[in-house]
Amino acid sequence: xxxxxxxxxxxxxxxxxxxxxxxxxxxxxxxxxxxxxxxxxxxxxxxxxxxxxxxxxxxxxxxxxxxxxxxxxxxxxxxxxxxxxxxxxxxxxxxxxxxxxxxxxxxxxxxxxxxxxxxxxxxxxxxxxxxxxxxxxxxxxxxxxxxxxxxxxxxxxxxxxxxxxxxxxxxxxxxxxxxxxxxxxxxxxxxxxxxxxxxxxxxxxxxxxxxxx
Amino acid sequence: xxxxxxxxxxxxxxxxxxxxxxxxxxxxxxxxxxxxxxxxxxxxxxxxxxxxxxxxxxxxxxxxxxxxxxxxxxxxxxxxxxxxxxxxxxxxxxxxxxxxxxxxxxxxxxxxxxxxxxxxxxxxxxxxxxxxxxxxxxxxxxxxxxxxxxxxxxxxxxxxxxxxxxxxxxxxxxxxxxxxxxxxxxxxxxxxxxxxxxxxxxxxxxxxxxxxxxxxxxxx
Numbered sequence: 179x180x181x182x183x184x185x186x187x188x189x190x191x192x193x194x195x196x197x198x199x200x201x202x203x204x205x206x207x208x209x210x211x212x213x214x215x216x217x218x219x220x221x222x223x224x225x226x227x228x229x230x231x232x233x234x235x236x237x238x239x240x241x242x243x244x245x246x247x248x249x250x251x252x253x254x255x256x257x258x259x260x261x262x263x264x265x266x267x268x269x270x271x272x273x274x275x276x277x278x279x280x281x282x283x284x285x286x287x288x289x290x291x292x293x294x295x296x297x298x299x300x301x302x303x304x305x306x307x308x309x310x311x312x313x314x315x316x317x318x319x320x321x322x323x324x325x326x327x328x329x330x331x332x333x334x335x336x337x338x339x340x341x342x343x344x345x346x347x348x349x350x351x352x353x354x355x356x357x358x359x360x361x362x363x364x365x366x367x368x369x370x371x372x373x374x375x376x377x378x379x380x381x382x383x384x385x386x387x388x389x390x391x
Numbered sequence: 392x393x394x395x396x397x398x399x400x401x402x403x404x405x406x407x408x409x410x411x412x413x414x415x416x417x418x419x420x421x422x423x424x425x426x427x428x429x430x431x432x433x434x435x436x437x438x439x440x441x442x443x444x445x446x447x448x449x450x451x452x453x454x455x456x457x458x459x460x461x462x463x464x465x466x467x468x469x470x471x472x473x474x475x476x477x478x479x480x481x482x483x484x485x486x487x488x489x490x491x492x493x494x495x496x497x498x499x500x501x502x503x504x505x506x507x508x509x510x511x512x513x514x515x516x517x518x519x520x521x522x523x524x525x526x527x528x529x530x531x532x533x534x535x536x537x538x539x540x541x542x543x544x545x546x547x548x549x550x551x552x553x554x555x556x557x558x559x560x561x562x563x564x565x566x567x568x569x570x571x572x573x574x575x576x577x578x579x580x581x582x583x584x585x586x587x588x589x590x591x592x593x594x595x596x597x598x599x600x601x602x603x604x605x606x607x608x609x610x611x
Contacts, residue, residue: 228493242485244492254481266467270455277457278441311441 180238182208185222187215187232189379190387192284192336193245194233199332199377200249204258246276249332262329275315275322276333282308284336291341291348292391298350305352312337313358320367331368338365339378347388396421397449399435401428403592403600406458408551410446413465415586416542417472459491462547476544487538490530491548497523498552505562506605517563528571535580542584546577550587553578557594558601 184201186194189212201208213222213232225241226234235242235251242248253261262269286308289301312334316322322330331338337353342365345352355362368374398414398421400407414421426435426445438447438454448455448464455464466476478484501523504516527549531537537545556567556578568575582588 228489237482240482242482242489244489247485247488247492250488251481251485254484266464267450267453267455269467270460270464273460273463274455274457277460282441 181236182206183211183236184208185211185213185219185225185232185234185236187213190384191232192340195335195378196245196332197233197235197248197252199327199335199374200252200261202373202377203261203327204252204256206252206256246280246329246333249329253329259326260328261332263323272323272329275312275330278308278311279330279333279337283312283334287337287341287352288344290352291344291350302350302352306357309337309353309358309361313361316360316364319364321364327368327371327374331364334364334368335378337361338368340384343381343384344388347385394420395449395451397424397434398422399424399426399432399438399445399447399449401426401445403554403597404445405551405555406444407446408554408591409458409547410448410461410465411590412547412551412587413462413476415590416474416476416547416584417465417469418586419465419469419472459488459495459548462544466544474541474543476547478538478543487543487545490537491545494523494527494549497526505558505601506608520559520563521565524567524571524574528574531573531577533573536577542581542587546581550578550581551591553581554592554594554597558598561598 182201184194184197186198198210211219211221213219215232218230221236222232222234223230225236226232226243229243231243233243233245233248235248237251237255242251249261262272282304286301286304290298290305293301315330321327322334341353344350353361353365369378396414396419398407398410400411400423402425411423424432424434426432428445431443434449435445435447436443438449439456442456444456446456446458446461448461450464450468455461463477478487498520501516501519504513504520507513507516534540536542537549560567582591
């Protein structure tokens with residue numbers, strides 16, 4: 179099938195983790211190459227000249243960048259459980275929610291944790307608004323993908339795993355069981371799933387990473 | 392059962408035009424509804440409660456939002472109608488998606504200079520914008536279309552900027568035709584496709600929309 183390499187960071191990036199999740203779901207053998215983003219390798223600069231960011235998937239000597247694009251690529255190329263739904267309308271909805279998570283959820287919640295004062299207050303409001311939409315979307319479903327993990331679950335990894343950890347480190351309450359019972363339940367379901375938990379980065383390592391920022 | 396297809400749109404919108412172009416090239420019958428963005432319809436607010444924006448494609452009462460998502464949806468649902476817009480090859484498909492997203496982001500980041508008054512902000516924005524035109528020119532190269540030999544997804548994504556070129560040129564006092572000949576030839580080539588040219592907004596119309604709105608913003 180051709181050689182597969184994944185240019186990743188030092189194991190902390192949710193974006194790289196999305197790609198790892200997809201590759202493992204499909205049972206793809208790959209070489210993980212850790213990039214030092216303060217000292218980018220020629221390989222990274224060659225295969226992602228536009229953004230110079232990770233993750234980059236190199237397959238058969240060709241580079242693909244942007245985590246959600248890579249995940250769709252993996253779904254298209256390799257056999258195994260479907261990451262995107264087969265039905266065109268369900269696919270469109272999955273793409274919509276994945277994009278929404280990237281555009282509205284991650285930046286708002288990240289800012290809410292790391293900023294202060296007025297900026298933090300504004301980001302907190304934006305976070306609540308964004309998380310409400312996800313709360314409604316997950317109602318009545320085990321995963322965003324239905325019975326099985328799909329694109330949106332993979333995209334929401336930051337919300338499910340990284341955000342609670344950062345919240346704990348920074349003492350900023352965002353995704354609480356009281357305010358978002360369904361999303362809370364999903365986060366626990368997702369992160370304790372036997373398959374997923376093996377692929378998520380070690381919690382202590384993440385805590386240490388965020389404490390040192 | 393016949394398909395019921397409604398497009399909630401706004402005539403000068405580059406994003407709305409993508410849906411119009413995709414529907415037209417695929418020969419899909421649909422009802423076009425022009426939205427008043429100052430007074431959005433109930434259907435728009437219900438169909439896109441998250442962003443409350445056009446375009447929204449409502450297909451048999453199912454709403455699809457986001458211009459690139461709509462174009463891909465149209466390509467997948469009407470897959471038996473040519474042309475196929477997304478490349479079949481997974482790598483080419485990924486590249487098309489990547490470039491469409493990238494250029495869109497860049498235009499959104501830099502395109503606001505046309506709303507600024509004369510000065511440093513406008514010049515800086517214009518400079519950033521010109522960089523994207525250079526990149527598009529280089530990406531196109533000697534290919535007849537961004538998709539290669541045939542009009543495809545990336546062409547749908549990018550041709551909808553062309554009705555705005557006249558506005559950019561007038562605001563920035565520069566000529567896209569002179570500076571970016573490959574891009575200009577590509578636009579002309581796209582306009583030769585009837586379903587594309589009838590879907591794009593008229594550049595004069597776009598300029599009138601822009602100058603009316605700019606005057607309003609200035610409080611005139």
